[in-house]
Amino acid sequence: MENDFEIQKNVMEEIGWEPALKPSEIGVAVKNGVVTLSGQVDSFFKKQTAEKAAKRVKGVKAIAEDIQIGVSPSYERSDADIAAAVVNALKWHSDLDGEKIIARVEDRIVRLEGEVEWDYQRKNAKTAVENLTGVIAVINLIRVKPKLVSTNIEKQIIAAFQRNAALDAKKITVNVEGNKVILTGTVRSFTEKDDAENAAWSAPGVLDVDSRLRLDAPEYAFYE
Secondary structure, eight states: OOOHHHHHHHHHHHHHHOTTOOGGGEEEEEETTEEEEEEEESOHHHHHHHHHHHHTSTTOOEEEEEEEEOOOGGGOOOHHHHHHHHHHHHHTOTTOOGGGEEEEEETTEEEEEEEESSHHHHHHHHHHHHTSTTOOEEEEOOEEOOSOOOSOHHHHHHHHHHHOTTOOGGGEEEEEETTEEEEEEEESSHHHHHHHHHHHHTSTTOOEEEEEEEEOOOOOOOOO
């Protein structure tokens, strides 16, 4: 069983494993399995990458993020420049129809609106713009409006869980109310939770995923 010191060490090593990150930029504190990330990075993408790295570590029960984004003056861009870059990024992304997505930029924060058929397209739109120079945050308000509606959503999601070697399908319950999927049960890690939610979103016809999955973490011995 990992104690706080071991979790801190593993999170720091996982952050150091990410090519985009410099361990010296990010501080890691752990108390009762809750990881607090602090420091300053120069892009929203790096902030997200640090959080994802911490989530992968065994024993992490929650993430408290206090990473600030401070763009170097040499990399600062106006909202108009960022908006132009966003439009271009969406236009050239093969999975997206840039004409169906509206981007607004204010104080270097990008707000995405519009409609797509699949959740992976909604996520790809965010990914396409979050690492653009000058962007400090992305608010993704894109709606999923599928053309294909399945009548066997529950069976398809359960089958997807069973195919995934990283998921313990027996501990996850799937309930479907119209186009909304409700997930309950326990998972062993943040990664398993993300995998389950992504699998649910991938089913045709899903418009909403209400994840009530709990992290089934063992009791740990903690150091003060």
